[in-house]
Amino acid sequence: MRAVGVRDLKANLSRYLREVERGEVVLVTDRGRVVAELRAASETARPESPVERGLRLLAARTPLLIREPHDPAAYVASPLHSKEGTARSLLDAERGER
Numbered sequence: 001m002r003a004v005g006v007r008d009l010k011a012n013l014s015r016y017l018r019e020v021e022r023g024e025v026v027l028v029t030d031r032g033r034v035v036a037e038l039r040a041a042s043e044t045a046r047p048e049s050p051v052e053r054g055l056r057l058l059a060a061r062t063p064l065l066i067r068e069p070h071d072p073a074a075y076v077a078s079p080l081h082s083k084e085g086t087a088r089s090l091l092d093a094e095r096g097e098r
Contacts, residue, residue: 001024001025001026001027002019002024002025002026002027003026003027003028003029003034004016004026004027004028004029005028005029005030006028006029006030006035009026009028016038017038020038020039020040021040023040025037025038025039026038026039
C-alpha cells in the first residue's frame, strides 16, 4: 500500500494506474489526509447508480442496514387508530383540494 498526494497523482496518473492494475493499493491524500483509495476493479465491478450512492452515504451516517432480510417482528404495531380515509382527507385539505 502506498500513499500519494493529489498533485503527484495527477502528474503521474498512468504510472499509478499501472501499479493498481498489478494489485497495488494507492491511497490518495490531500494535505496529508486520505481522501480516496485506488484499487483494481473486481470482475463484477460496475458504476454505482445515484440511488445506490445515496443509500451508501446515508448508511455511513445513520444506523441504516442495506439489503437485510425484512423482519416484520422488528416493527411494533401502533396503538393509534383512525377511521378509514382520515389520511386522505388530511392530505387533500393540506393541498387545498377540498
